[in-house]
Every structure is written in structure tokens, then in C-alpha cells.
Amino acid sequence: xxxxxxxxxxxxxxxxxxxxxxxxxxxxxxxxxxxxxxxxxxxxxxxxxxxxxxxxxxxxxxxxxxxxxxxxxxxxxxxxxxxxxxxxxxxxxxxxxxxxxxxxxxxxxxxxxxxxxxxxxxxxxxxxxxxxxxxxxxxxxxxxxxxxxxxxxxxxxxxxxxxxxxxxxxxxxxxxxxxxxxxxxxxxxxxxxxxxxxxxxxxxxxxxxxxxxxxxxxxxxxxxxxxxxxxxxxxxxxxxxxxxxxxxxxxxxxxxxxxxxxxxxxxxxxxxxxxxxxxxxxxxxxxxxxxxxxxxxxxxxxxxxxxxxxxxxxxxxxxxxxxxxxxxxxxxxxxxxxxxxxxxxxxxxxxxxxxxxxxxxxxxxxxxxxx
Amino acid sequence: xxxxxxxxxxxxxxxxxxxxxxxxxxxxxxxxxxxxxxxxxxxxxxxxxxxxxxxxxxxxxxxxxxxxxxxxxxxxxxxxxxxxxxxxxxxxxxxxxxxxxxxxxxxxxxxxxxxxxxxxxxxxxxxxxxxxxxxxxxxxxxxxxxxxxxxxxxxxxxxxxxxxxxxxxxxxxxxxxxxxxxxxxxxxxxxxxxxxxxxxxxxxxxxxxxxxxxxxxxxxxxxxxxxxxxxxxxxxxxxxxxxxxxxxxxxxxxxxxxxxxxxxxxxxxxxxxxxxxxxxxxxxxxxxxxxxxxxxxxxxxxxxxxxx
Numbered sequence: 001x002x003x004x005x006x007x008x009x010x011x012x013x014x015x016x017x018x019x020x021x022x023x024x025x026x027x028x029x030x031x032x033x034x035x036x037x038x039x040x041x042x043x044x045x046x047x048x049x050x051x052x053x054x055x056x057x058x059x060x061x062x063x064x065x066x067x068x069x070x071x072x073x074x075x076x077x078x079x080x081x082x083x084x085x086x087x088x089x090x091x092x093x094x095x096x097x098x099x100x101x102x103x104x105x106x107x108x109x110x111x112x113x114x115x116x117x118x119x120x121x122x123x124x125x126x127x128x129x130x131x132x133x134x135x136x137x138x139x140x141x142x143x144x145x146x147x148x149x150x151x152x153x154x155x156x157x158x159x160x161x162x163x164x165x166x167x168x169x170x171x172x173x174x175x176x177x178x179x180x181x182x183x184x185x186x187x188x189x190x191x192x193x194x195x196x197x198x199x200x201x202x203x204x205x206x207x208x209x210x211x212x213x214x215x216x217x218x219x220x221x222x223x224x225x226x227x228x229x230x231x232x233x234x235x236x237x238x239x240x241x242x243x244x245x246x247x248x249x250x251x252x253x254x255x256x257x258x259x260x261x262x263x264x265x266x267x268x269x270x271x272x273x274x275x276x277x278x279x280x281x282x283x284x285x286x287x288x289x290x291x292x293x294x295x296x297x298x299x300x301x302x303x304x305x306x307x308x309x310x311x312x313x314x315x316x317x318x319x320x321x322x323x324x325x326x327x328x329x330x331x332x333x334x335x336x337x338x339x340x341x342x343x344x345x346x347x348x349x350x351x352x353x354x355x356x357x358x359x360x361x362x363x364x365x366x367x368x369x370x371x
Numbered sequence: 372x373x374x375x376x377x378x379x380x381x382x383x384x385x386x387x388x389x390x391x392x393x394x395x396x397x398x399x400x401x402x403x404x405x406x407x408x409x410x411x412x413x414x415x416x417x418x419x420x421x422x423x424x425x426x427x428x429x430x431x432x433x434x435x436x437x438x439x440x441x442x443x444x445x446x447x448x449x450x451x452x453x454x455x456x457x458x459x460x461x462x463x464x465x466x467x468x469x470x471x472x473x474x475x476x477x478x479x480x481x482x483x484x485x486x487x488x489x490x491x492x493x494x495x496x497x498x499x500x501x502x503x504x505x506x507x508x509x510x511x512x513x514x515x516x517x518x519x520x521x522x523x524x525x526x527x528x529x530x531x532x533x534x535x536x537x538x539x540x541x542x543x544x545x546x547x548x549x550x551x552x553x554x555x556x557x558x559x560x561x562x563x564x565x566x567x568x569x570x571x572x573x574x575x576x577x578x579x580x581x582x583x584x585x586x587x588x589x590x591x592x593x594x595x596x597x598x599x600x601x602x603x604x605x606x607x608x609x610x611x612x613x614x615x616x617x618x619x620x621x622x623x624x625x626x627x628x629x630x631x632x633x634x635x636x637x638x639x640x641x642x643x644x645x646x647x648x649x650x651x652x653x654x655x656x657x658x659x660x661x662x663x664x665x666x667x668x669x670x671x672x673x674x675x676x677x678x679x
Contacts, residue, residue, distance in 0.1 A: 031483070080466055137662045138655075141413065141466055142603050146651045146658075149596050153648035161641030279474065282467060317481035317591075324475025328457070331468050335460035 008343035009285060016333040017283075017297075020326040027321060032314045039312065046307030047300030053307075055188040059260075060271075061299030062190075063088070065197030066252035067277025068284065068291045069204055070126060073245040074140070075286035076208055077238055078221040081129060083144030084249040085274025086151030087122030091250025092257040093155050094121040096174050096264040097163070099181035099257075107180040114181060115196075115254050122250015123243040125151065130242030134235045152269060159264050173265035183259040193255035197295070200248050204288035207244075217241055249274060271302070279327050298323075379508050380631045386512030387627020388620045389519055390585045394419070394577040394594075395619035396522045398601035400529055401573025403612055405451075406605055407533060408566035409546035409559075409674030410458060413469025415574040416598030417476020418450040422578025424484035427589035430579075431492035439492065440518070440579045447575020448568050450476060455567035459560040473598070481591045488589060495584045516584050518576070522616075529612040542566055546672030574598060600654045607657045609670035618657075626650040 025036050047057050070084035095114040102110045129147055132138040160172040185191050208214035217237050220227040228234055252273060261267055280298050284290035305319040338344070398415050405412045422443035430439030454472050458465040498520075501513030533539040545552045545562045552559060577597070582589045600622065608614035629646025632638035638646060 080470070082470055132659060136659050138658045139603075139606070139662075141470070142599055143655060143658060145596060145599055146603070146655050149651045150648045150655075153644045153651075157641055157644035160644070161639070164641075275474070278470065282471075315482055315485045317478060317485060320478030321475075321482045322478075324471070324478040327471035327474050328453075328468070331463060331471050332457050332460065334464070335462050337462055 004343050008337065008340065011340075011343075012333050012336050013283065013285075013330070015336075016330045017326065019333075020322070020329045023325050023329065024322045027325070028314065028318065032312070032318070034312045034314065039308070042307050042311050043301070043304040046304030051188070053300075053303055055190050056303040057296060057300040058190045058194055059299070060302045061295040062193035062197050063252040063256055063271075063273040064277055064280050064295040064298055065194070065201060065291055066248045066255070067274050068280035068295055069200060069248035069277075069288060070122075070245040070274075071278050071281035072284065072286040072288055072291060073204055073208070073241050073248070074126070074130065074238075075281065076214075076217045076221050077241055078224070079130065079133060079140045079238070079242070081126060081140055081144045081242070081245065082275075082278050083126065083129060083146075083148035083151075084245075084252075084277050085269070085272070086144070086148030087125050087246045087249035088253040088256075088274040089155040089268055090125055090151045090253070091118035091122035092253030092261075092268050093158060093163075093264050094118050094250070095254035095257045096177060099177035100175055102181075103178045105180065110178070110181045111183065111258070114258055115251055118250040118254025118257075119247035120250070122253065123245075123247035126246025126249070127239050127243040130238040131235075134238045148274065155264070155269075156266070159266070163264070165263070168263075168265070171265060173263045176263045177257065181258055182262065183255060185259075191255070191259035193252070193259055196251060196255060198292060200251070201288045201291055204244070204248075208288065213237075213240075249277070252277075276302070276323065279323055282327065283330055377635070379635055380628075380637075382508060382512045383631035383634060384624050384627055386514070387630060388624035389515060390623065391626040392619040392621075392623020393516065393519045393522060393585075394580050394597050395601050395604060395622050396519075396526070396616055397573045397577035397580065398598055399604045399608065399615040399619055400522070400525060400612055401447075401451075401570035401577075402602050402605045403608065403610055403615055404529065404533075404542070404573075405563075405567045405570035406610060406675055407546045407672055408542045408563045409549065409672050410455070410465055410563050410567060411469065411602065411675065412451065412454050412472075412567055412570055413466055413599060413602060414450065414454050414472025414476065415469075415570070415601065416594060416596065417473040417480075418447050418571050418574040419476075419578040419581070419594045419598040420480040421446050421450060421476045422575030423582035423593045424480040424487070424578070424589055425575070426579025427492050427582035428484065428487045430494075430583055431487060431490055434493055436493050436495045436579075436583045439583055440495070440576055443575040443579030444572045445575070447571040447573065447578070449571070450575070451568040451571020452564065454571070455560075455564040458567075459564065477591075484589055484591070488591075491588070492583065494587055495580070497584070516580070518580050518584065526612045526616045533612070543672070546674050549674055574601075596651065600650065603654050603658050606671075607661045609661075610672065611670065622650050622653060625653045 025039060028034050028039055029036060046053055048054060067084040067088055070087055071081055074081045094117040098114045098117040099110055102113060125147060129140050129144045132143055133140040159174055163174045164172050165175040183191050186195060216232050220234055220237055256268055257264055276298060280291060280294045284294040301319055305316060308314055308318060309316050402415060425446040426439040426443035429442035430436045454468060457463055457468050495516055497514045497516045500515050501510035504510055541557050541562055545559055549559050581593050604618040608618045628649055629643050633643055
């Protein structure tokens with residue numbers, strides 16, 4: 001991407017975010033009667049205002065980075081997958097099950113096994129959605145969400161039925177994972193899941209940008225028929241890409257179980273990381289590297305919700321409203337791409353940069369450019 | 372209480388098909404019209420939740436559930452119109468906007484509906500079709516809500532409208548061939564705006580059914596995918612309103628098996644979760660069976676890009 005394109009993306013994204021914050025401010029003034037300065041000040045304070053709030057923000061950003069990849073990687077193929085929550089919960093459950101099964105093993109065995117179990121289960125779930133799309137033309141957006149609902153029901157069944165710790169009375173949970181299965185912290189209260197997320201993003205970026213695999217995936221995303229015509233193994237590309245995306249979301253579940261929850265119960269779903277990841281991916285325009293700052297921004301908004309509730313006494317759903325506003329605004333602002341002259345290469349500059357084309361024969365009509 | 376033995380299960384499933392299927396019927400009819408105009412609205416899930424919240428709140432404030440239904444329809448119209456207006460802009464992906472409107476609707480309903488979780492609003496009335504029977508299970512299974520009867524009439528009415536009226540033909544033309552519609556002087560964007568707005572009204576009314584009849588209270592998690600599953604049902608129904616009715620009853624029946632089994636003690640509460648998954652699994656199976664990789668689906672509006 002050239003610098004003009006990058007400047008355009010950045011400008012439009014920032015403009016959309018600022019517009020969302022203004023709209024959210026207007027909404028909160030109208031419905032919650034708070035002062036604007038208090039609102040924005042506490043949001044900043046809760047998200048990025050202190051070392052503690054930064055740690056909270058980064059802790060919440062870690063799973064978001066991973067679940068966002070579940071939407072972002074398949075999006076390169078032109079598939080919109082919104083079932084990351086399913087991969088997250090089943091990945092978390094697989095990790096918890098693995099930890100309980102290997103309860104006497106040392107940490108260097110148990111932790112990798114948990115993470116791999118989460119990735120395999122999450123990956124296969126989303127890969128299944130990809131296979132259905134490829135083999136039967138089943139719309140992946142709807143099927144991935146249906147699969148997520150089924151996964152949540154299976155999770156609830158296992159946690160409240162066969163895998164339940166009888167001692168967990170009014171909050172059904174599995175047995176707590178052994179101490180060796182607890183993922184440690186990198187610094188402060190920020191666990192190693194953040195590093196996993198960043199590594200996964202960099203891996204995803206390099207894979208999609210600099211490898212032949214990534215080139216083939218982008219070609220499928222551009223035009224499936226052309227890719228098939230060029231002899232690309234479309235089915236295999238879809239399978240592997242969806243597998244990777246699902247593995248990222250499954251890893252997010254495994255990390256949440258191993259570092260935050262310490263057992264599988266309904267709290268894994270309460271944060272809604274799987275669904276918020278969709279939004280993070282869209283803000284980042286499905287670019288794996290841009291997911292990192294977008295997820296930190298959203299981790300910050302999640303972290304700020306607590307302080308807003310306490311200081312301004314607004315409902316906890318305020319952050320959900322803000323997320324909705326941001327999502328709609330970001331997509332509305334898509335319409336501005338290619339419309340602002342500043343970011344277009346001026347015709348004079350373009351003419352100077354490239355030698356003039358040979359004069360076309362008069363009877364040739366230029367093909368209209370289709371986007 | 373008369374013991375019906377295992378006969379109570381099919382009876383409860385039959386009653387449940389109508390009770391649980393009604394919101395699917397409304398959402399799928401609305402989505403059917405929207406898709407006929409060549410656009411997909413995945414945001415109906417959010418519209419459904421907003422309709423449930425608005426219907427409940429207004430019913431509580433005014434004391435009249437029917438005013439609540441009207442309010443839910445109005446909110447649905449607003450959401451449909453917003454979706455259509457955003458999608459009318461160039462370079463905007465309507466599937467993504469649908470997901471965004473879903474997130475927005477669910478978030479907004481959770482915020483605005485907070486004060487209405489506790490109080491109980493007046494509920495929609497129902498007809499006692501089972502009054503002839505002395506058996507309580509039969510009577511409760513044959514309780515039919517007025518909205519279901521209206522929906523039952525709306526399905527053929529919409530089929531007739533699409534087939535025989537001028538506007539119905541314009542909608543189909545816009546969905547089949549935008550170039551031809553433009554050449555004939557019809558506005559693509561305006562037609563889709565109207566079709567999506569009406570689709571939103573249907574989804575809003577479906578939401579009010581949830582909060583004002585079954586399950587009959589406002590909670591944040593009142594809808595779990597009904598709005599999106601209705602989109603899948605439209606594919607299964609081959610874009611025909613009458614088929615939407617059968618598809619909705621089928622999913623409604625699947626959704627009530629778990630409750631029926633728990634009612635006679637054949638399923639534990641944990642296993643109830645597995646039965647809750649039945650409608651999702653059935654919808655998935657339906658999608659797998661009714662989709663095809665090789666050719667465009669028979670009956671699909673040609674301008675509808677999404678179901679390829």
C-alpha cells in the first residue's frame with residue numbers, strides 16, 4: 001500500500017472514531033444526563049489514564065486480538081465469519097478439559113497441550129464452516145453464527161452436566177485447573193496471552209502479505225472464478241485460512257481459561273470477546289497488524305466501562321451502545337474511500353511519473369473500470 | 372390433571388411450533404420482501420431485540436399491548452430505514468452493515484431496556500381454540516395468539532402482493548435486474564428503502580411478540596439468533612412467503628421439543644441446553660441441503676449477491 005492509501009485509511013478511520021465518540025456523547029447527554037467533560041475524562045482515565053488502567057486495557061485486548069483474527073483472516077478470502085465466539089468457548093472448554101486430564105503433568109507439558117487443544121478445536125469448528133461454504137455454497141456468515149450458538153449450548157451442557165464440579169453450587173463450573181496450568185504474567189497483571197496475540201498477528205500479516213499462500217488467498221478473495229480458472233486449490237486455501245482464524249479464536253479461549261478464569265463456566269461468555277472481535281477486525285479493515293491498535297482501543301473501552309458505571313452511574317450497556325455506534329459509523333464512512341481528492345494521485349503527477357501511453361486507435365473504447 | 376402419557380409430547384410440539392414459530396414467520400416474511408428487492412438485511416436480529424424492548428416498554432407505559440406492537444413496528448421501520456439508507460451509499464457492504472446494525476440494536480436495547488427488566492407489562496391476548504377440551508394440556512397447546520393469525524393471513528397476502536400488484540412487480544424487477552428497472556424509470560434505492568423498511572416493521576412486530584407473549588418478558592437475551600435464522604429460512608423457503616410459513620413452523624417445532632421433553636421429565640435441565648441447540652442444528656442442516664455450489668439457487672433474486 002502506498003503512503004497516500006495509508007493516509008486515507010488512517011484519516012477516514014480516525015474521523016469515523018471521532019464522529020462515533022461525538023455521537024455517543026450526544027446520546028449519553030440526552031439519555032443519561034451526564035456532563036460531556038466527565039464522560040470523556042472518565043473514559044480516558046479508565047482506559048489509558050494510569051498504569052493500572054493500561055494493564056486492564058491490555059489484559060482485555062489480548063483475547064480481542066485473537067478473536068479479531070478469526071474474522072480478519074477469512075475476510076482475505078472474501079468470507080465474513082462472525083462465529084468466533086463459538087471457537088472461543090469450545091477452545092476454552094478443550095483447554096480446561098486438557099488441563100484437568102493432565103492434572104499431574106508439569107507446566108511445560110500441560111500449558112502447550114492446553115493451547116494446542118484450544119487451537120485445534122477452535123480451528124476445526126471454523127474450518128467446518130469454510131468447508132460448508134466451499135462444498136455446498138452455504139452462506140458462511142449465517143452458518144458461523146449458528147455454529148457459535150450450538151457451541152455455546154454444548155459448552156453450557158458440558159459445564160452444567162458431565163463436567164460440572166459438584167461443589168460449584170449456584171455458579172456451575174468445571175473443577176479448577178491445576179496450578180501448573182496457569183499462564184503467568186508478562187508484566188504487572190498482563191498475561192502472556194497478549195504476546196501470543198501479537199505473534200499471531202505478525203505471523204498472519206507476513207503470511208498474507210509476503211507468501212505465495214497469501215497471494216493465492218487474496219486472489220480467491222478478489223475473484224473465486226478467476227482463482228479456480230488459474231488452477232488454485234480454492235478448497236484447500238479456504239480450509240487452511242479458516243483453520244488458522246478459528247485456531248486464533250480457540251487460543252483466545254484457552255488463554256482466558258488459563259490466565260483469567262481458572263475454570264470453565266459462564267463467565268467465559270460474559271465478556272463477549274468473540275463478538276467484539278468482529279468489530280475490531282472491521283475497524284482494522286481486516287489487516288492483521290492494524291488489529292493490534294484496534295484491539296487495544298477496544299480493550300480500553302471495555303476497561304473504561306467499569307469506571308463509567310461507578311463514577312457516572314450509567315448502565316453497563318453504555319459500552320455496547322458505543323460499540324454499535326462505532327460499528328455503524330465505520331461502515332458508513334467506507335463510502336468516503338476514493339472520494340477525497342487529497343488522497344488521489346493527481347492526473348498531472350501521474351502523467352509525469354509514467355511515460356505517456358501510445359495513442360490508442362480511435363475505434364477502441366476504454367473498458368469501464370469495475371470495482 | 373389428566374395424564375396424556377407420551378401423547379403430550381407431540382401435542383406440546385404442535386402447540387410450540389405455533390408459539391415459537393410466530394416470530395420466525397414475521398421476520399422471514401419481512402426478510403423475504405427485502406431480499407426480493409435484491410438486498411439482504413442481517414440486521415433484523417437487532418431490529419427484533421429493539422422491537423421486543425420498545426413493545427414491552429410502551430405496553431408497560433400505556434397499558435395497551437397493541438400500542439406496544441405498533442411502537443415495535445415503528446422502531447422496526449426506523450431500523451430498516453437506517454439500514455437501507457446506509458446501504459444505498461456507494462461502496463458499502465450490506466452484509467457488514469447488517470452485522471453492525473445487529474450489534475447496535477442489541478446494545479441500544481440493552482441500554483434503553485434496563486428500567487423494564489423488572490416491571491411486568493400487559494400481555495397480548497390469545498384465543499382459546501382448545502376450549503372444547505377438558506384436558507389442560509390440550510387447552511394450553513391450542514392457545515393461539517392473535518399475532519399468529521395475522522401472520523397466517525399476511526403470508527398469502529404478501530405472496531399475492533408480490534405476484535399481482537404493480538409495486539410487487541417493481542420490487543421483483545429491482546431484485547432481478549437493476550438495469551432494466553432503471554431503464555423503466557424506477558428508483559432502485561427508493562424501492563429497496565421501502566422494501567427494507569417494511570421488512571424492519573415485520574421484524575419489530577416479531578420482537579414485540581417475544582416480549583409481550585412468548586416468553587413474555589423483556590430480557591437482554593430475549594432473542595438468540597431468531598433474526599438471523601429467519602434469513603436462513605428465506606433461502607430454504609425459496610423466497611416464497613407461503614413457504615416461509617411452513618419453514619417457521621418447522622423451526623418452531625424443533626425449538627419446542629426440549630421444553631416438551633422436560634415437561635414430562637424425559638430431559639434434565641443440563642440436557643435442555645442440547646435440545647436448545649436443535650433449531651440451530653436444524654437450520655444448518657436445512658441450509659446445507661437447500662444450498663448448492665454448482666448453480667444459482669432457483670427462485671433467488673438475481674441481484675441478491677449474498678447467497679451465491
